[in-house]
Amino acid sequence: MSEEAAKRIKVAAEERNFLFSSESVNEGHPDKLADQVSDAVLDACLKADPFSKVACETATKDNMVMVFGEITTSGKIDYEAIVREQVREIGFDSFEDDLGSVNSKGLSCDSCEVLVRINKQSPDIAGGVHVGKSDLDVGAGDQGIMFGYASDETEQLMPLTHMMATQLGKKLTDVRKDGSLWWLRPDGKTQVTIEYKQHTDGSVTPIKIHTVVISTQHAEPLKAKRTEEQSGKDNRGKYEGEEQIAPSMDEMNELIHDKVIKATLESIKLKSGESALSIYDRETCNLHINPSGKFIIGGPQGDAGLTGRKIIIDTYGGWGAHGGGAFSGKDPTKVDRSAAYACRWMAKSVVKAGLCKRALVQLSYAIGVAKPLSIFVETYGTEKEGLTAAQITELVKIEFDCRPGALARDLALREPKYNKTAAYCHFGREPFEKDGMKFFSWEDPIDMSKYASMSTEDIDKECAAQKEAILKKWVD
DSSP: OOHHHHHHHHHTOSOEEEEEEEEEEOTTSHHHHHHHHHHHHHHHHHHHOTTOEEEEEEEEETTEEEEEEEEEOSSOOOHHHHHHHHHHHHTOEEOOSOTTOSSOOSEETTTOEEEEEEEOOOHHHHHHHTTTOOGGGOOBSSOEEEEEEEETTBTTSSOHHHHHHHHHHHHHHHHHHTSTTTTEEEEEEEEEEEEEEEOTTSOEEEEEEEEEEEEEEEOOTTTOBHHHHTOSSSSSOOOOSSOOBOOOHHHHHHHHIIIIIIHHHHHOBBTTSSBGGGGOOTTTSEEEESTTSOOOSOGGGTSOEETTSOTTTTTTTTSSOOOSOOOTTBOTTOHHHHHHHHHHHHHHHHHHTTSOSEEEEEEEEOBTOOSOSEEEEEOTTOSOTTOOHHHHHHHHHHHOOOSHHHHHHHTTTTSSOOGGGSSSOSSSOOOEEETTEEETGGGSOOOOGGGGGSOHHHHHHHHHHTHHHHHTTSOO
């Protein structure tokens, strides 16, 4: 074992158990609604003009949605139509200006006020970042620091606390939209606490689900009718079957447990190969389902929403680190987004290859400069025996090009595919292809497994041989 690896393992040598918590929100949460509208606008711009420069923010309160920011595109964009369609897709189809009303879902796709305040990108920024430059010389759209994280505790190489909180929210939406739990409404939040064991090599293993919190918007218990709740004005088809009445709160909570919590745990696979249900015991888990009681008024009627306020939910649930930049509404020249995707791509690749069990990757940029200013790789002492974090860093430099133009090319980031990322996390998602586009391409790791079988000396030789190529894309 190398001296550096020995020192790093010594730091993490104390085996211990600890609790860690992560939260998530549903697509109908006001802040998430804002993220989705911003990315719907971005997609419309990129569909019309792949080189659009977009910085689109969204704010919402009561029955109003406002989009504002700086956009330069050759396309003709119908902002109001985009807003209304996104609100409808989420499921907000009714608003009554009365906090005592049980019929208001919190926003109406048909009657909401839509405000648009869009200007063009500053010519100062355009001149410094992309005007007159080749694709690979396009500079970063701003300065900043970005992080990516991966852990071998789940099949997706994501932290289980965050994976579970995110998937609980997604399941709430799925059973609402497919009609299984028709009385659910779009807004909602989830939170999960898990007991972990930290091993002497720095890796972590989830051993027990400690707490689950679900607060979800719902129709009026024992009164709401399905024919009125599912009227066909939202993203679901109009219900024309035999009339159904919403269950009691106790019945709602029991159905949420069985059809949301248990079903979600069964779908998440741990590194042991077992499902997350294997570390769940209802008798000992602290369950809080709608702990405040009724949650009927929600969406923007309950809380104001703004793009970029759920940056931890969008990433790793508090694990790793965060540079502070939000994602939604930003085109790929904005490294807050594209470089954060790159950091995840690199972290997942080194963990998937078996070079380490956990990885944190940081990049930094300056506005107008193409090459990243710095890269940092932390492996928490989990690197493969014989490897060092410094060597893994050099291997990453060989395999990846993190100049904004290269990222846009390699991850196909100029395609209109961002709206799918705006709810239920940008990471840990399964890549898929649709309409000729590959979604979540940064979740498809580069194969670095060849390095896992190489000796330290051979890795050093490879890094030295690639020095000239490295300097073309990385700062020395």
